[in-house]
Amino acid sequence: MHQTDIEIVREVLKGRSEAFRELVARYKKAVYSLCYRMAHNHEEAEDLSQEVFIKVYQNLDKYDQSYKLSTWILKIATNTTIDYLRKKKLDTIPLEEDIESKQDIASAESIFFHQANKKVIEEMIQGLPEEYRLLIILYHQQGLSYKEIAEACNIPMSKVKNRLHRARNILKDELRTIKEEEGQWTAKQVQI
């Protein structure tokens, strides 16, 4: 019988810790994907994900059941990855440099562009500043609403909308640049 998240939480809080395994199974992909896209390293993403789930377990008695469990878990994941990035002081690639690297990618893969879409979007997202990157991941990959993102990131909903809007414009402009470069490269090939 399929248990709801709340039912599993109640089981764990009654002392049946084995029930927590089901929660891990349900949310491990979502948490790991978020951590990986923020840290861009599989080993670090695995360590971060473990840290997230341990925090979830230890704070399960503080979980407010009026909120969705998925939002609460992603909030912990968000805070954990942001703290990690701040400690590691990872710098995102400045936009100008990123455009050049995208031009290289476009030049090399333009013939198979439609197959390389996945790689392109991943690298475009990696190039975003971390606060924009996080919102894109939470909205487009995790499927959270504006309200849920605002709760997860502890920022007003108006800021979520503005930042998402700006992030999409940045990505759209990058995509335009890639397509223009692709067009130039294809034209060159035709001339040759």
Added chain:
Amino acid sequence: MDCKTSTDLMINYIEKNLDQRQQADLLEHVSNCEECGNEFQLFLELNDMFEELELFEPSSNFEEKIMDSIDHSLYLEKPIKRRIVQPVFISITIYISILLGVSFGRESTFMQWLIIPSVVQQLTWISNIAEKLLIKLMFVVFYTKDILQFLFELLLDMSFGSAAIYGLGLALLTALFIIINTTLIRILKNE
């Protein structure tokens, strides 16, 4: 519709937040305006790419690692009754058993029945100690009651009472100002 409005509506179109009229206006504009048409096409393509974003899977033994790391006794809690009553009950049972066991070994059957008054005597001794403890506890309760009574009589005294009331009022007002100040600062920071 102008180009600025159409750009603002493009994201809403992708998020399916437009009514039919707005959708129709937007589609009409992008089909007539080359620049907006290209912009719209880029947004649609970006949206398709977002939908292809995959979820990554951690290592195969990820769940095992988590279950090995957590404290399985964290949410285990024995109820108070089991914590106190059970050991006491067991101790009494063992104590009586030892008394009976030692006595049965030495005496004849008739004499064995005389053990019962001895056991009752032991239990009476235990209950006397419990009674003395209870009296001490009641003493503490009455003592506390006397202190509270004294404080109450002190407050009823006019000069002291007035000073206390003024002091309390000032403390409440200060606390209220601090709360308002902290809340305003938090609101301003969030904006």
